[in-house]
Amino acid sequence: MVPNLNLLHVICFALLFGLCVRTHAELFTAIADVEHLLETHKRIIDDLDFYIEKEEKRLSTLKRHLNLYRKEHEKAMEDIPNYLGNPINAFTLIKRLTTDLDHIEDSIKIGTEYTKNITMNHTDVKYPTLEDLAGAAQALTRLQETYHLDVKDLSEGKLNGVIYSTPMSAGDCYELGRALYNEKDYKNARAWMHEALRKYKEENTTYSFKESDILEYIGFSYYLLGDTRNALEWTHKLLAVDPAHPRAKGNIPHYQKSIAEEELRLRKERRGETGAEPEQEKPAPSTEYGQKERKAYEALCRGEVDVPLEISKKLTCRYLTENHPFLRLAPIKMEMMYLNPDIVIFHDVISDGEIETVKRMARPRFKRAVVHDPKTGELVPAHYRISKSAWLRDGEAETIARITRRVSHMTGLSMDSAEELQVVNYGIGGHYEPHYDFARKRENAFAKQGGNRIATVLFYMSDVAQGGATVFTELGLSVFPVKRAAAFWMNLHPSGEGDFATRHAACPVLQGSKWVCNKWLHQGGQELLKPCNLEYQKEGIIRQIPRPVPKTYR
Structure with missing residues (x-):
């Protein structure tokens, strides 16, 4: 079989796939982990180059394609964050190191043992799994639905009208559709199979699948x-x-x-032979609310909602000089994003050097980000939070301790019961659906951590080319990442009750790599700094707040 001439990247490496040891899945949950695949990518290129020299005549076709694939790798190495920050590039990189390897292995039988001996000796490279491929496929459809992207545009490498990557081939679209079908996402699987069929008829290429396979799907x-x-x-x-x-x-x-x-x-x-029309079941209130919130969330992610005029006209920017004597010498630039609840952005409050130190310390510890199970209080992974995280203690480095002190200066709150610094890198289409940072009464969380989470400080450690906003679904507020800035808000009313207006989410990253770190502050130690009052909010009730309005374009 002739390898696909139009595939974005190195599909000829498939003969190695079935013979190498796979790493643990979930590479797709952090762009930082996908970067390691480029090392695997380079190693396979070197191995195949040597192998082709030995088998010049029999594998001349592979060698010719290898030169094309190397160009794609060089393109990636010129700017790794932006290259892998493109979800199409990230998906196809995972794809060619999973299913493409399987297909090509079947087409090349001679010399397999030789290749096996080379590949199996490499213990320092990572290979993605089919779970990574499925995760990357779901991420692309998440982006497609959230940002109203056209399947055809995506397949041509376009994100919101901007061409970021090489067009996908029929093989890419087919494998994406197959991965979604296996995940029972039949609607999106069908759309990608239609695109695979269109490209299949346009391309003069031999694949491991036939037109009849696409039609059957x-x-x-x-x-x-x-x-x-x-x-x-x-x-x-x-x-x-x-x-x-x-x-x-x-x-x-x-x-x-x-x-x-x-x-x-x-x-x-x-003819009326079936009797009375059955009464249509009305959606449950929680389901109806969930659908409305989903629409609001996606509109906010796209930046289509404005803060109400009655709020926006009162918003100000100023220098913060109170809270701590140090701020008189080094005031902090403070921008109000919303009032009651107050959402604040502090600008230029973490340096590039501190960011690199935090990232360097976090990378070796990254694990799949987890959430609190409301029933058990245990930390568990969830499909609605796609990222990897690590925790850093103040005692590990002066940089971490300095960031914690700065949080105290900015907020005027005690760090006595604060959690460790959490560092997060979002994966392909990485997101965190609407949630509260505080624990509700029925949830078994934070019992041993000095009370509920009273406040959140979220540092942005990277700019994001497209997507990745922090959105407040009840307020109609979108906060887009600005490197070196930090967002701050109080999660609780002065009474200690949770403020349901602070419900927020991290939008999917459309283009780029999103790095953040956050500090959650608890009630313990705040008694004299934030004394309680009698303001009370019943569980599940959101107080009256100005209604968000659709953005108007002039």
């Missing part, structure tokens, strides 16, 4: 989505391409029977 996706008529239509197209296809022949009578039964049911309904 499209047809059965329609069926699983309840559209039997289109399923039947696409199955007929499949039979036109492959008349002997065994599953297609069996599916057609099944589809025809389903369509006939549906038509009979509709005729009976029109």
